[in-house]
Amino acid sequence: MSSIPHDHAGHGDEHGHAHHPAGIMRWIMTTNHKDIGTLYLWFSFIMFLVGGTLALTIRTELFEPGLQIVDPEFFNSLTTLHGLIMIFGAIMPAAVGFANWQVPLMIGAPDMAFARMNNWSFWLLPFAAVLLLSSFLVPGGAAAGGWTLYAPLSVQAGMGMDLTIFAVHIMGASSIMGSINIITTILNLRAPGMTLMKMPLFCWTWLITAYLLIAVMPVLAGTVTMLLTDRHFGTSFFNAAGGGDPVMFQHIFWFFGHPEVYIMILPAFGIVSTIIPTFSRKPLFGYASMVYATASIAILSFLVWAHHMFTVGMPAAGQLFFMYMTMLIAVPTGVKVFNWLATMWKGSLTFETPMLFAIGFIFLFTMGGFTGLVLAITPVDIQLQDTYYVVAHFHYVLVAGSLFAFFGGIYYWLPKWSGKMYDETLGKWHFWLSMIFFNVAFFPMHFLGLAGMPRRIPDYATQFTDWNQVSTVGAFGFGLSQILFLFIVLKALRFGGPASARPWEGADTLEWTVPSPAPYHTFETPPVVS
Amino acid sequence: MRHKEAVVRESRTARRLARKSAALLSGLAALSVALPAAAIREYNLQNPVTPIATQIYDLHTYIMWICVVIFIGVFSVMFYSIFAHRKSKGHQAAQFHENTVVEVIWTIIPFFILLFMAFPATKTVLAMKDASAPDMTIKVTGYQWKWNYDYIDEGFGFYSNLKTSYGQIHGDEPKSDHYLLEVDNPLVVPVGKKVRVLVTANDVIHSWSVPAFGVKQDAIPGFVRDTWFRAETPGIYRGQCSELCGKEHGFMPIVVEVKSADDYAKWLAEHKKAASASADDPSKPWDRKQLLARGEQALQ
Numbered sequence: 001m002s003s004i005p006h007d008h009a010g011h012g013d014e015h016g017h018a019h020h021p022a023g024i025m026r027w028i029m030t031t032n033h034k035d036i037g038t039l040y041l042w043f044s045f046i047m048f049l050v051g052g053t054l055a056l057t058i059r060t061e062l063f064e065p066g067l068q069i070v071d072p073e074f075f076n077s078l079t080t081l082h083g084l085i086m087i088f089g090a091i092m093p094a095a096v097g098f099a100n101w102q103v104p105l106m107i108g109a110p111d112m113a114f115a116r117m118n119n120w121s122f123w124l125l126p127f128a129a130v131l132l133l134s135s136f137l138v139p140g141g142a143a144a145g146g147w148t149l150y151a152p153l154s155v156q157a158g159m160g161m162d163l164t165i166f167a168v169h170i171m172g173a174s175s176i177m178g179s180i181n182i183i184t185t186i187l188n189l190r191a192p193g194m195t196l197m198k199m200p201l202f203c204w205t206w207l208i209t210a211y212l213l214i215a216v217m218p219v220l221a222g223t224v225t226m227l228l229t230d231r232h233f234g235t236s237f238f239n240a241a242g243g244g245d246p247v248m249f250q251h252i253f254w255f256f257g258h259p260e261v262y263i264m265i266l267p268a269f270g271i272v273s274t275i276i277p278t279f280s281r282k283p284l285f286g287y288a289s290m291v292y293a294t295a296s297i298a299i300l301s302f303l304v305w306a307h308h309m310f311t312v313g314m315p316a317a318g319q320l321f322f323m324y325m326t327m328l329i330a331v332p333t334g335v336k337v338f339n340w341l342a343t344m345w346k347g348s349l350t351f352e353t354p355m356l357f358a359i360g361f362i363f364l365f366t367m368g369g370f371t372g373l374v375l376a377i378t379p380v381d382i383q384l385q386d387t388y389y390v391v392a393h394f395h396y397v398l399v400a401g402s403l404f405a406f407f408g409g410i411y412y413w414l415p416k417w418s419g420k421m422y423d424e425t426l427g428k429w430h431f432w433l434s435m436i437f438f439n440v441a442f443f444p445m446h447f448l449g450l451a452g453m454p455r456r457i458p459d460y461a462t463q464f465t466d467w468n469q470v471s472t473v474g475a476f477g478f479g480l481s482q483i484l485f486l487f488i489v490l491k492a493l494r495f496g497g498p499a500s501a502r503p504w505e506g507a508d509t510l511e512w513t514v515p516s517p518a519p520y521h522t523f524e525t526p527p528v529v530s
Numbered sequence: 531m532r533h534k535e536a537v538v539r540e541s542r543t544a545r546r547l548a549r550k551s552a553a554l555l556s557g558l559a560a561l562s563v564a565l566p567a568a569a570i571r572e573y574n575l576q577n578p579v580t581p582i583a584t585q586i587y588d589l590h591t592y593i594m595w596i597c598v599v600i601f602i603g604v605f606s607v608m609f610y611s612i613f614a615h616r617k618s619k620g621h622q623a624a625q626f627h628e629n630t631v632v633e634v635i636w637t638i639i640p641f642f643i644l645l646f647m648a649f650p651a652t653k654t655v656l657a658m659k660d661a662s663a664p665d666m667t668i669k670v671t672g673y674q675w676k677w678n679y680d681y682i683d684e685g686f687g688f689y690s691n692l693k694t695s696y697g698q699i700h701g702d703e704p705k706s707d708h709y710l711l712e713v714d715n716p717l718v719v720p721v722g723k724k725v726r727v728l729v730t731a732n733d734v735i736h737s738w739s740v741p742a743f744g745v746k747q748d749a750i751p752g753f754v755r756d757t758w759f760r761a762e763t764p765g766i767y768r769g770q771c772s773e774l775c776g777k778e779h780g781f782m783p784i785v786v787e788v789k790s791a792d793d794y795a796k797w798l799a800e801h802k803k804a805a806s807a808s809a810d811d812p813s814k815p816w817d818r819k820q821l822l823a824r825g826e827q828a829l830q
Contacts, residue, residue: 065705065709065710066698066699066700066701066705067699067700067701068701071777072777072778072779072780072781073776073777076774076776076777076779144776144777145774146774150734150735150773150774152733152734152735152751153734153735153774153775153776156733156734156776239752240750240751240752240753241752245752245753246735246750246751246752246753247750247753280615280623281617281623282623282624282625282627283625283627284627285626285627285628285629286627286628286629286632286633287627287628288628289633311737311746311747311748311772311773312748312750312755313729313747313748313750313753313755313756313757315659316655316656316659319655319659320652320655323648323651323652323655324648327644327647327648328641328644330640330644331637331640331641331644332637334636334637334640335633335636335637337604338604338636339633341604341607341608341611342632343627344608344611344612344615345607345611345615346611346615346621346623346624346626347611347615347621347623347624348615348616348617348621348622348623349611349612349615349616349617349621350616350617350618351612351616359608359612362608363605363608366601366604366605367601370597370600370601373593373597373647374590374593374594374597377589377590377593377647377651378651378654378655379582379585379586379589379651379654379655379658379744380586380589380590380593380651382586382658382744382745382746383575383583383586383590383741383744383746385737385746385772386737386739386746386772386773386774387772447572447573447574448572450572450573450574450575451572451573451574451575451576452575452576452741452769452770454739454770454771454772454779454780455774456774456779456780457770457779457780458780459699459710459780459781460710460780461708461709461710461711462705462709463572464572467572
């Protein structure tokens with residue numbers, strides 16, 4: 001779908017590099033989905049390291065009771081920015097990076113439908129990141145109301161909150177544009193013969209995720225705009241004295257917030273659904289069921305938001321409705337786990353690094369799913385709301401869930417993207433170190449939450465000390481293991497052995513039919529899919 | 531050929547890695563056993579002292595064990611598969627896929643398991659919401675960063691501030707037994723009585739929480755919500771603010787002293803006397819000088 005018409009007849013191999021500038025302008029001006037995917041992935045990794053540094057600062061302060069290295073307000077900024085950066089700067093852009101690289105390749109399209117808008121979708125993000133990070137330097141410091149920015153606390157906050165609101169707007173615009181692109185590409189640019197029910201599940205999960213994004217990012221934009229006007233323009237959306245309601249902030253925020261967490265996990269489900277069949281040398285067990293389960297999860301995700309609000313004092317009918325709806329999500333999620341297991345069953349399994357991360361995902365994400373079920377039970381949630389049990393739950397599903405799936409995806413597709421093989425032994429080290437230290441860091445948080453340790457506190461009662469110390473040790477181990485990951489990727493790019501077109505014997509999607517590294521332009525003539 | 535060698539090498543590497551990680555894990559296990567048992571003793575919810583908290587404790591135990599059993603069942607199957615269906619053992623891949631019956635079964639069975647969880651949970655939700663016919667009512671107001679307890683039936687109230695000193699927090703003094711969980715004026719209630727708690731806030735959202743009671747209610751400025759508890763054992767019970775409310779969110783604990791009926795009656799009489807002594811005579815005339823002096827005292 002190049003906008004420059006040209007005659008293919010005599011061009012041959014020189015076609016690939018003739019039409020784009022070199023050096024920094026290549027990256028600034030690119031409209032190529034592969035380049036943009038690469039930009040998203042590197043951006044997300046840098047933000048991951050920044051967010052991780054904030055986390056390690058938090059864990060250092062929490063190593064012992066008492067205040068040692070930061071003051072309480074800065075600590076609140078750390079937790080707030082850690083959440084915002086990891087969600088909006090690391091996980092979501094990484095997922096879009098995978099979509100950019102893989103969706104056109106997997107459906108046999110030459111590029112995304114709106115190649116120029118794709119460029120802008122990416123380049124908004126570094127700008128938003130600068131706004132967000134610079135909020136540490138303004139008077140009053142960075143936003144400190146938690147990533148959830150509840151009013152009225154966030155109405156009280158200083159300038160850092162305004163910078164955060166602007167950054168959120170910009171990142172939201174980026175997500176919406178990206179989603180429009182993905183939906184249009186998937187619905188219109190599939191190769192002939194590739195019906196929707198024949199396209200790889202990764203494309204299905206991204207199609208559904210893109211609809212979720214378009215539905216809820218505007219809701220977040222509305223929420224933070226109301227916050228902005230309450231702060232500066234005399235409105236009282238969230239101020240009871242002016243006729244408003246602080247709890248309305250929570251309702252509107254979580255109407256975005258709950259689908260948001262499914263936005264973060266569905267692409268990961270898609271990656272796992274690609275890796276498991278490949279390394280089992282067996283087709284995905286229930287393709288149609290997986291599509292329906294993903295769609296069910298997406299629809300249900302709109303009906304559960306107030307399970308984040310069980311302690312606000314809503315009537316029993318409300319609590320019961322949201323409890324039942326939230327419990328229901330366990331059903332399609334379970335269907336997916338069973339399908340992955342049935343895919344592995346009686347396969348011919350090998351355990352290269354992508355497969356290790358995919359299996360680790362299934363194991364640990366399911367644990368996170370069970371703690372989610374525990375939290376869905378309203379009376380139990382009353383005890384666990386705003387404690388470290390919740391922190392444990394969402395780190396299991398987002399880190400051992402999304403992040404592990406993304407690592408698996410990088411190891412899986414890096415040979416295709418770069419033409420180089422990574423070091424398999426080092427990859428396995430990265431997996432096992434991450435696996436072990438992740439659990440050391442986050443499993444004890446279940447105990448802390450049950451014992452009553454609240455979230456978002458810089459100092460704690462002395463009976464919580466031991467588990468906090470174990471957790472800090474684990475966090476540092478996990479953080480250092482990600483430096484190993486960076487080393488593995490750089491080593492592969494620089495010194496890796498050549499990768500064949502199809503290094504994974506069980507892989508059967510369209511990207512493996514093009515050479516490794518994938519040529520700059522692929523599928524300019526669409527393949528015919530049987 | 532390269533791939534086969536890689537597979538063989540990788541299973542040896544996998545075994546070596548498995549041995550290393552087993553050593554690491556058993557080291558960690560030994561460490562956790564070696565540390566004094568009293569230091570890491572928190573594994574579960576706090577001991578319940580109200581009927582609701584007991585229901586919640588039991589509900590959590592019930593659900594957790596169902597989840598553990600399912601988890602072990604499902605992952606035994608997966609680990610068996612990882613062991614028995616590996617290519618390095620020569621297992622050939624079957625090619626089966628799609629089976630509607632199986633999909634229906636593993637949709638319906640989890641649904642029924644959820645029903646078994648939903649029934650007892652519903653009963654507890656309804657019980658927790660029933661704050662009717664209380665024996666007494668107390669209004670709790672969250673401030674940045676302290677609580678106010680107002681005995682609205684008795685006509686007096688007081689603030690409850692963190693008692694732990696700055697020196698302890700900053701490491702200049704040794705930490706007390708109830709570090710960060712002690713206040714100057716705890717809430718005092720009689721044992722065995724249904725206490726209805728009206729919760730509100732003065733500035734931002736806080737949350738009043740006492741885990742031993744199974745109580746947590748957000749304190750929302752401009753709104754009054756309620757909750758209730760009936761403490762069945764005298765004692766001192768502690769909780770912490772449970773909604774981020776600014777820089778001292780971690781430093782506004784809740785302490786409730788549950789006294790026997792007689793002790794409570796004595797405490798109440800003392801406090802009512804003290805409160806009325808320092809209260810103003812409603813019919814006292816105020817002149818400008820007195821008003822200014824009082825204003826200075828109240829606002830500085």
